[in-house]
Amino acid sequence: MPVGLTILLLFQLIGEILAYAMHGAVPGPVIGMALIFLCLLLFKRRDRLKAFETHTLSASRLLLANLGVLFVPAGVGIVQHLDMVADRGPQLIATILVSTLATLLVTVSTFLLTKRLMGARKDG
Template identity: 55%
Template sequence: MIVGIATLLTFQLIGEILAYEIGGLVPGPVLGMALIAIALLTMAKWQRVQSAQSQTIDTSKAILANLGILFVPAGVGIVKHIDVLVAHGLALLALIVVSTVITLAVTVWSFVLAKRIFGGASDE
């Protein structure tokens, strides 16, 4: 598991460095994830790398299986600032509802526009 974590963190560091060098156009973790995917796919044939590859995949599965624990800090933050939530709860609820409706409307509009531009199955 140590090898897997070290591999994941190394690629995240490389991604962060690349993101810094290109001006932050793409987040570092995204670049790191793309690089590790490419590395794992291209190096799968090498016998020496297969052990590290399987350890990295096993570590990734373990992290994903326990992903819920990463949300605990957000829950603690909400509880810590419950007074703000109580004071502005209705405004926050309205904001969430309105932004959700706007997001859905823009998504539908984008889909309809893309369907008109690129064509699609006719409704007839």
């Protein structure tokens, strides 16, 4: 478990360094996640590096299993600033609804475009 967490944090650090070098164009954790994904794809074919995959996946599964605990600080922050939430409630609700709708529209559009492009690639 500690080895897996170290690997995950190392990739996040590499991602942060690259994000800093690119002046924040892409968030560091996203870059780190993409890098670890590529490494897992490459290492899947090599038996010698199977431990990398095993450690990384076990740490990831443990983090995902306990993901709810990571939301506790956000919940405490909301309760701590409940008066501010009450004052700005309508604006918060409107912002959440608009951003959720925008995210859904972009996600569906991206999926449909990808599906159309992949379908065109298979047919052609």
